[in-house]
Amino acid sequence: MKVELQRVAPAEIEKRSMEIITSELGERSFPPEVLPVVKRVIHTSADFDYADNLVFSPGAVAKGIETVKNGCTIVTDTQMAWSGVNKRVLEKFGGRAVCFMSDPEVAAEAKARGETRATVSMERAAALEGPLVFAIGNAPTALVRLCQLIDEGKVSPALVIGVPVGFVNVVESKELMLTMDTPHIVARGRKGGSNVAAAICNAILYQASGNARE
Amino acid sequence: MKVELQRVAPAEIEKRSMEIITSELGERSFPPEVLPVVKRVIHTSADFDYADNLVFSPGAVAKGIETVKNGCTIVTDTQMAWSGVNKRVLEKFGGRAVCFMSDPEVAAEAKARGETRATVSMERAAALEGPLVFAIGNAPTALVRLCQLIDEGKVSPALVIGVPVGFVNVVESKELMLTMDTPHIVARGRKGGSNVAAAICNAILYQASGNARE
Numbered sequence: 397m398k399v400e401l402q403r404v405a406p407a408e409i410e411k412r413s414m415e416i417i418t419s420e421l422g423e424r425s426f427p428p429e430v431l432p433v434v435k436r437v438i439h440t441s442a443d444f445d446y447a448d449n450l451v452f453s454p455g456a457v458a459k460g461i462e463t464v465k466n467g468c469t470i471v472t473d474t475q476m477a478w479s480g481v482n483k484r485v486l487e488k489f490g491g492r493a494v495c496f497m498s499d500p501e502v503a504a505e506a507k508a509r510g511e512t513r514a515t516v517s518m519e520r521a522a523a524l525e526g527p528l529v530f531a532i533g534n535a536p537t538a539l540v541r542l543c544q545l546i547d548e549g550k551v552s553p554a555l556v557i558g559v560p561v562g563f564v565n566v567v568e569s570k571e572l573m574l575t576m577d578t579p580h581i582v583a584r585g586r587k588g589g590s591n592v593a594a595a596i597c598n599a600i601l602y603q604a605s606g607n608a609r610e
Numbered sequence: 611m612k613v614e615l616q617r618v619a620p621a622e623i624e625k626r627s628m629e630i631i632t633s634e635l636g637e638r639s640f641p642p643e644v645l646p647v648v649k650r651v652i653h654t655s656a657d658f659d660y661a662d663n664l665v666f667s668p669g670a671v672a673k674g675i676e677t678v679k680n681g682c683t684i685v686t687d688t689q690m691a692w693s694g695v696n697k698r699v700l701e702k703f704g705g706r707a708v709c710f711m712s713d714p715e716v717a718a719e720a721k722a723r724g725e726t727r728a729t730v731s732m733e734r735a736a737a738l739e740g741p742l743v744f745a746i747g748n749a750p751t752a753l754v755r756l757c758q759l760i761d762e763g764k765v766s767p768a769l770v771i772g773v774p775v776g777f778v779n780v781v782e783s784k785e786l787m788l789t790m791d792t793p794h795i796v797a798r799g800r801k802g803g804s805n806v807a808a809a810i811c812n813a814i815l816y817q818a819s820g821n822a823r824e
Contacts, residue, residue, distance in 0.1 A: 399754065439777075564626050585656075
């Protein structure tokens, strides 16, 4: 068995990865708080398309950092995204992450109403107390319903991470989010995912910790 | 608030997505059991690169389907991939999914030995009874260690899904897996991820159920 591996200590692997990403981004320039987000998404996907796809409303990352520091609830639309969020760092600031997708009551209500579980889970989340960050990595129906709830004045998120992935109403849901005044980070186009949603949350969490882990 | 959405019932969204993927794959041809895997990975990533990147050893998908049907343990290298595997279908066949990454003993041993947690978690998994499917979506160190364990005769997986993502030893770990006799599905190059690992598991599970959900 023969393989030529780079000799990199476990603790150095992420650092070395980020150096490679920086090098390959070349002359591309990003605001200082945005760069760690772009890099972490590329780190989680190995997909440099995100250097072009990610759209940040003015001050969105700073708003995310401030919100996390003061303790907030991060709402995800999948258990996968929930799993990927660094709860250790989030809880250090008094925050928590929730996902209602596996709630049997949400499933029953969705079926009865002919909606997706993602739609109903956004309605549940909108009723939560305290500052909310929404991280939508999968379901465009969740992002569309969230925009409607904002429009109806039923929820006022501190930040929306809108990165659903796929082919049916995904592009449209993100273009809708881009028209909203709510601070947002959106991956324009079809790409995104639970891993991307979690990576953006973590890039914000690490900056809040004063350790961008770039 | 204005958005032009396609009117698609919740139950039809995945079907419609798969139709779009089929259409955009155009003339590309894949063996019948491979096609649902390729499509599900594109469904989870919106990234058609996987139509070219995914490499299947002869009979790998059939072996996966057979293994799942007889009940097996799917070992993942992240909690995210674990979250993404459809446990309902897996358990229907008497199977289960495990991940040792959050095990405090694994963390302690990794630190003491100067290895990654992923490396040590593969050693734990290798000691499990019964047929094993490994789904590695994140850590190249896990895939390399798994190849070594196979080489040392310490484990004989029914199937290895080798789709770690990133920049340090990722390509090398996958090229190593491609030299092994063990049935494997590998995403050649830098791309991959926990979402991709879970999608491949699910494409196999749905075929085992007789419902490819293409």
